[in-house]
Amino acid sequence: MNQQQLQARAQELRQQYESVFAQKLNLDLTRGKPCSEQLALSDALDGILGNDYRCEDGTDSRNYGGIMGIPEARRFAAAYLGTTPERTMVGGNSSLQFMYQIVTSALYHGVRGAASAWSREAAAAGGKVRFLCPSPGYDRHFAICEALDIEMIPVAMNDEGPDMDQIEALVKADPLIKGIWCVPKYANPDGVVYSAAVVSRMAALGKIAGAHFRILWDNAYAEHHLVDNPPELANILALSEAAGTLDNVYVIGSTSKITHAGAGISFIASSEANLKSLADQLIIATIGPDKVNQLRHMRFLKDMPTLRELMQQHRAILQPKFEALLRELEAGLSGKQVNGAALGEWTVPQGGYFVLFNTQPGLADTVVKLTAAAGVKLTPAGSTWPYRKDPANNNIRLAPSFPSLPEISAAMKVFVLCVELASIERALAQ
């Protein structure tokens, strides 16, 4: 389009925008929350115990104790995470709490006694504790680092996962890099599944990074497929054991997006020594996990085949939502260009909860503001980056799970309108 055509198109879009604005929409694509229909798939949880509160080993789930979790839940966690029950621990409703406890404790009290405290090592070296953050990534991982004043170093993501050359070079050069956040399957927000080569190099990372380095392998979407033949993720626990680096790895999962989002159970797997250390800390910080809820979950989820059937029901609800979202992107933006460049590009995820949309560089915040003013809430621009600073200012995370199909279509029509409008108005202003 020449300048005149651009102006005409801008005027047209402005008019459309004004009319949307007048509708006072109230739509929300911000968080990866399951919708009511998904939550209802697990409503049998309440009442499933039928007054039988005994665990398989005879433990009374109602009473105190059992910091490692009940035996049937540990066996389930082992199958889910890919290890043995002895290398698992089952917790309460928030896997984030496991991660927070691990990082806090390693920082202040040490992974193996006070002398190994990250903060002590940093103070001795006159530096700061640092974490690697494959970005874009999950804002709540980054929030833990920010709250604990751990410096975050963004690491590039590509189609195979984080850039391992960059990671290996960084940890080799800087002994104060003490951890890395990973969402290895259907990564939040870009949907990437780490390749076997990446997982293998990640498993060996402890040999370069040292004994006190920790990989937080948040496999939050392990079974959350949107396709028939889902990609496989290599087993980092098996690879780490082979590499002699099992102490460097924590694998984390939960039922938050399987049963009831806020009322599920969480799993963690690592070396026996790490789990003992974690249990020793947790025994100070809590009376133990809610074993009744663990038992409920085991009576309901039973085994991996049963869980996978449930995940197919989730998929039946989610897939049309992703399709509706992608359809609007396709219809509204495909083939369109401004300044010789596409108006944006987006992921077509095979699983997980998000579509990542990239605007032309520098436009994400403008688009988010425009849609917000028109009544469509999006995750704040930058929020998928450490310190909320997206260097290219182009990432927008779209989450279609919670709204209804008509709401998704309506919201996405506003979105594509705002993307085009922002792109053209900038071109005109340049």
Add this chain to the structure above:
Amino acid sequence: MNQQQLQARAQELRQQYESVFAQKLNLDLTRGKPCSEQLALSDALDGILGNDYRCEDGTDSRNYGGIMGIPEARRFAAAYLGTTPERTMVGGNSSLQFMYQIVTSALYHGVRGAASAWSREAAAAGGKVRFLCPSPGYDRHFAICEALDIEMIPVAMNDEGPDMDQIEALVKADPLIKGIWCVPKYANPDGVVYSAAVVSRMAALGKIAGAHFRILWDNAYAEHHLVDNPPELANILALSEAAGTLDNVYVIGSTSKITHAGAGISFIASSEANLKSLADQLIIATIGPDKVNQLRHMRFLKDMPTLRELMQQHRAILQPKFEALLRELEAGLSGKQVNGAALGEWTVPQGGYFVLFNTQPGLADTVVKLTAAAGVKLTPAGSTWPYRKDPANNNIRLAPSFPSLPEISAAMKVFVLCVELASIERALAQ
């Protein structure tokens, strides 16, 4: 008794002990755990939702969010703790987790920003952060301090509560004293109920101890009576508000010994500013409390009158157990003397979960070892004191809630035998 009579009695007791020893008993009076009959009083919890997961304000309890707790639970907590819903927060299954979070965060991150961090103030003063610990007290409070390297200063307890003269003098002299642990009603383990005068002086303590001082008021046994006309505990929140010291006080409670011990909900009350600060931390550390379990509890407990009826059912189970325990103490030890002193003294609690027994000075560890060898487990001697160091070595905490009546009687017969045996054998050795 003269020396000869003592020797004869010792021989007689030794024989009795040998015959008990041969029985290979396996009895346990260690922990304040509810028994199965008590837990069963709340078995209606599972299934009570009847597929209606909506909170009174329409919130879907199954989904994420709601760090402050659901509205009906906050209203309930306000009635339970003696304040308004705005000054409450409702959490997960462990009130200890609230306490751990408060202490950890104040220590490392400050009660009002990083500059107020206790650790920073201590480092600047070249000293250590310290806590006052009315003793004997609750071992899991002390464990938090020990894990965080907070120095514990034991404070004497008397019939009215902690020695307030001592406390006021200590905090006046030492600005690094940053907190105090209190179980103000039916204190663990001595059963003391703090007098109105003590509560009033405690409420004013912040004026001496400073803005960053915190009272952890763990009212764990608020409604856990064993008598008809239970003593009243003055409302420290109301008194603190009047004194302008509300920021200095956290009042904590839970349903752990009301419904299911390991699967209840926890309450906390403080100033709005403190709760905001706590919520800001918890939002980093967790996805939020299990709202489904909060809703279950509210459908089940309903209101304070309903809760109090339930507590009467607990009392009906517990009171005979306390009576059995006290009966054996009375029968086995009352009126007996060695070296001109009673063989022991014990509390007759009006509520709570414990009887505190004091041996003659220096004999607690011997008695605990003797009973253990005879198959009767007691809480380790010293465990009710900071660093497990009971200076008089005479406190033994007895917990009759979990065992059956015959088990209590059997265990207590062994106990009184061991108390007399230990007392006489020491007298003979002197």
